[in-house]
Amino acid sequence: LVKKSKRNKKLTTFMILRKEDTSALKGVALLFLLSHHLFYLNDGVYDDILLGMGHYLVQEIGIMSKICVAFFVFLSGYGLMVQTERKHGICNLKKFYFHRFKKLFLNYWFIWIVFVPISYFYFGRTFQDAYQNNIVGHLVADVLGLHALIFKDVYCYNPTWWFYSCIIVLYLIFPLMYKMLKKDLQTLLLLTFIISFLPIPFISVVKFYIVAFVLGMYIATKKYPQQSDVVCHHACSAVCCSTKRQCLSSDD
Numbered sequence: 001l002v003k004k005s006k007r008n009k010k011l012t013t014f015m016i017l018r019k020e021d022t023s024a025l026k027g028v029a030l031l032f033l034l035s036h037h038l039f040y041l042n043d044g045v046y047d048d049i050l051l052g053m054g055h056y057l058v059q060e061i062g063i064m065s066k067i068c069v070a071f072f073v074f075l076s077g078y079g080l081m082v083q084t085e086r087k088h089g090i091c092n093l094k095k096f097y098f099h100r101f102k103k104l105f106l107n108y109w110f111i112w113i114v115f116v117p118i119s120y121f122y123f124g125r126t127f128q129d130a131y132q133n134n135i136v137g138h139l140v141a142d143v144l145g146l147h148a149l150i151f152k153d154v155y156c157y158n159p160t161w162w163f164y165s166c167i168i169v170l171y172l173i174f175p176l177m178y179k180m181l182k183k184d185l186q187t188l189l190l191l192t193f194i195i196s197f198l199p200i201p202f203i204s205v206v207k208f209y210i211v212a213f214v215l216g217m218y219i220a221t222k223k224y225p226q227q228s229d230v231v232c233h234h235a236c237s238a239v240c241c242s243t244k245r246q247c248l249s250s251d252d
Contacts, residue, residue: 017219022075029075032068035061037160069163070212076167077216080174085220090175100171108145108164116157130157148205162205169206170213181217188214 017025039046039062048056080100090096119125131138131154138154141147147156148165156162180188192214196207206213 017078022079025071025075029068029071032065032071035065036063036068038062040066069166070209072163073166073170073209074212074216076170077174077213078220079216080171081178081217081220084178090178093175096175097171101168104164104167104171105145108161109143112143119158125157127157130155152204166205166209169203170210174217177214177217181214181221185218189218 039058041059041062046058048058051057051060084090120127127135127139138147138151139157141150142156142161145161145164145168147154148162149169177188180191189211192210195203196211198207200207
């Protein structure tokens with residue numbers, strides 16, 4: 001909402017994204033998520049429309065829908081920045097990490113406790129089937145959410161859990177990026193763009209999405225007199241810039 005005083009005609013500005021806006025964007029991201037995981041592979045379980053040159057309509061939509069990852073990363077950066085600004089910065093680094101990772105891992109381990117036994121006993125997906133070899137090493141890394149960082153040639157027990165490795169890295173480097181954003185935004189943006197193109201295996205899990213994360217942080221510091229005209233522009237610009245190449249070559 002925009003309020004204007006009748007006396008001084010001054011505009012009261014608000015943050016670009018309200019809680020309702022972020023919830024709506026999460027809903028959009030979830031729809032993209034479903035589209036990606038249901039249709040990015042055309043294995044004969046659904047009818048498709050041939051566009052030509054070996055490209056199919058529904059499959060192409062499914063592939064491009066991986067932009068959902070950047071939506072979630074963008075919103076994570078935005079949310080972290082808003083909460084940090086409300087607390088006037090990161091006063092205690094240990095408390096910051098403890099609070100963030102406690103919430104993250106409790107949710108992740110709940111998924112493990114509920115769904116891994118179901119997958120193991122009901123669907124017959126054993127650890128041997130998932131990891132092939134070095135089962136203990138893969139299992140420990142997977143439980144800690146670090147599998148996608150350590151093992152590049154083998155998927156997690158659930159292949160979609162690679163995202164936890166991505167968000168763990170982004171949470172770890174957030175305090176540093178927060179300080180850089182406050183001091184020198186241009187250097188931070190330049191650094192993140194460079195990282196997104198570096199062929200370094202260790203950062204491959206975040207390099208396509210670090211730009212969206214930083215832009216989410218940056219937009220959280222801005223205030224506008226009108227929200228509706230800028231919300232979609234900034235959000236879509238961030239996610240499109242950071243996932244353009246990844247969506248076109250997605251294989252997971």
